[in-house]
Amino acid sequence: xxxxxxxxxMESNEEEPxxxxxxxxxxxxxxxxxxxxxLPSQGPEYVIHGLTSNVNNRMASLAIAExxxxxxxxxxxxxxxxxxxxxxxxxxxSNTGKLIFGQGTTLQVKP
Amino acid sequence: NAGVTQTPKFRILKIGQSMTLQCAQDxxxxxxxxxxxxxxxxxxxxxxxxxxxxxxxxxxxxxYNVSRSTTEDFPLRLExxxxxQTSVYFCASSHGGGPGYTFGSGTRLTVV
Numbered sequence: 001x002x003x004x005x006x007x008x009x010m011e012s013n014e015e016e017p018x019x020x021x022x023x024x025x026x027x028x029x030x031x032x033x034x035x036x037x038x039l040p041s042q043g044p045e046y047v048i049h050g051l052t053s054n055v056n057n058r059m060a061s062l063a064i065a066e067x068x069x070x071x072x073x074x075x076x077x078x079x080x081x082x083x084x085x086x087x088x089x090x091x092x093x094s095n096t097g098k099l100i101f102g103q104g105t106t107l108q109v110k111p
Numbered sequence: 112n113a114g115v116t117q118t119p120k121f122r123i124l125k126i127g128q129s130m131t132l133q134c135a136q137d138x139x140x141x142x143x144x145x146x147x148x149x150x151x152x153x154x155x156x157x158x159x160x161x162x163x164x165x166x167x168x169x170x171x172x173x174x175y176n177v178s179r180s181t182t183e184d185f186p187l188r189l190e191x192x193x194x195x196q197t198s199v200y201f202c203a204s205s206h207g208g209g210p211g212y213t214f215g216s217g218t219r220l221t222v223v
Binding site for chain 2: 032034036042043044045046049087091097099100101104
């Protein structure tokens with residue numbers, strides 16, 4: 001399984017944008033980039049995913065580099081409820097759809 | 112919608128005891144997964160299933176067993192509990208292995 005590299009932790013101020021980076025230099029052509037987040041004492045929740053083009057949904061935006069070796073999750077206006085561990089995951093391309101989690105980035109949001 | 116329901120939420124086991132962690136989903140998802148999360152770490156895949164009657168090992172299957180007799184249920188069995196199995200266990204499901212896994216709220220297990 002292709003691996004991802006994320007910073008261990010990041011800080012942000014409330015109501016400011018947050019850019020969470022992820023490197024995945026060994027990504028294959030058919031790997032989708034997935035982002036999940038885990039709020040304290042909860043199970044992970046899906047945030048967004050993409051293949052090549054930038055993606056937007058109600059939670060966040062995903063910017064994918066042209067060579068696909070890196071991506072950035074963008075939270076447009078961080079709130080205190082966005083404090084969580086954010087996981088960047090390359091989805092297993094076999095038919096099992098397995099998600100292999102790394103360490104993730106712990107995001108702290110300051111009021 | 113209930114989504115993915117895990118029971119119990121908390122459990123303390125003595126070394127050598129056995130137990131079954133229950134997981135049920137009501138979304139008619141064919142894919143189901145069991146993960147464990149040790150303190151301060153990411154999730155590790157224990158077992159997964161792509162449909163009723165089909166299961167396979169993940170990254171850390173030793174000490175666990177699963178079965179999938181129905182689409183809805185995917186129980187995880189711990190035989191001869193060990194302190195190393197102290198962890199939070201998460202069950203998840205997805206449709207066709209696609210994006211947007213739904214996770215349960217977890218079972219916190221302590222083995223003493």
